[in-house]
Amino acid sequence: MARVSLKEQMQRVREDAIVDAVNQLLATKGYELMTVDEVAAEAGLAKASLYKLFTSKEELAAAAMVRVLERALAQAEALEQQEADARARLEAMVRWTLQVQLAGEMPTLPAQNSRLVAALKGHRAYMDRLFELSDRLGGWIVEAQKRGGVNPKLPSELVLFTMFARACDPVLGMLKASGQYSDEQLVELLLATTFQGLAGG
């Protein structure tokens, strides 16, 4: 009797629609400008119904972040199968975040909103996945630094933070707005500056 009831399935679909809407709004407008009314309208249900599933706006944001972290973890696991070299794995991971960003599907949260930050810090599912991803990438970084693929003089923490920051780097949007480059070119350009810098190795 482990069968999932129809009701549960429908609820799951509805929750997915909500998180989809949150994800898209966080990617385009950001947290402060995203309203719960918009989320409900986009997901196709009444705001009061939404609040039965998610207890607050912060909870909505956390759910979107949990999902994108899970996607990142899935991507990381796939890369561990496909790619042996640590540096190449790190590059592939950054490439993936740039592609997600270009697709308008990278939710970004303001680090300045202390209320939101506090809520996230106390959010178990979010923190678990954040630590898991950090641990996995941290391992790659240390390995790449041993082999010289990443500068061993840099604190591995700095490398990790830089990778996270590239996931919501405004440079990509600014350059895309200029309209002079294809998405593929944009990704390769940003990847080059991330690993080679402006001087260009």
Add this chain to the structure above:
Amino acid sequence: MARVSLKEQMQRVREDAIVDAVNQLLATKGYELMTVDEVAAEAGLAKASLYKLFTSKEELAAAAMVRVLERALAQAEALEQQEADARARLEAMVRWTLQVQLAGEMPTLPAQNSRLVAALKGHRAYMDRLFELSDRLGGWIVEAQKRGGVNPKLPSELVLFTMFARACDPVLGMLKASGQYSDEQLVELLLATTFQGLAGG
């Protein structure tokens, strides 16, 4: 009779106090979370008085951006006197932005708020200074690319945007929060990743 009246001087001082408050609040809380009430309280005058000098919240933000752009331009002019090498000038400019950011004095605006962006686009003083700074730095970049100090394969636009982005890079705050590095170390680390990348030339 070019003497500046006492009244004008006092108004100037008061406007400076307001822009100071805006600057600090933009640096710490960001635009959306900054309230005009806070600005008035911080600057020590009533909100209604503030609205006689600045017609909107957007105008306040623009004023803070104008001032930081003017400071950047002053810094750029000073560097043209002191430093002959284009690449060295670019590095010094990034170093300056990192120091301002560490001092908690770098106002940052959300690129996502379309109302604010539209207001800035129509703000003459802001746009003038933005173009002037872009032109000046753009010249340095092209020169540095000719001499090999900056990768000539990168679009100079990308180099410029990357420099602007480093002025509000969240990596600096994240790394500082870890408490393991002095301000001087932080600046040199970020400078290294900006120009040498993670691979480290």
Add this chain to the structure above:
DNA sequence: GTCTATAAAGCGATAGAC
């Protein structure tokens, strides 16, 4: 010109009917 007081609107969150 500076203030107190308030208008006007938007938002997160909830009550209560069905």
Add this chain to the structure above:
DNA sequence: GTCTATCGCTTTATAGAC
């Protein structure tokens, strides 16, 4: 469980007294 209707609060912006 889903909806309509509304509460309660915050925020931008202004009116009007002194």
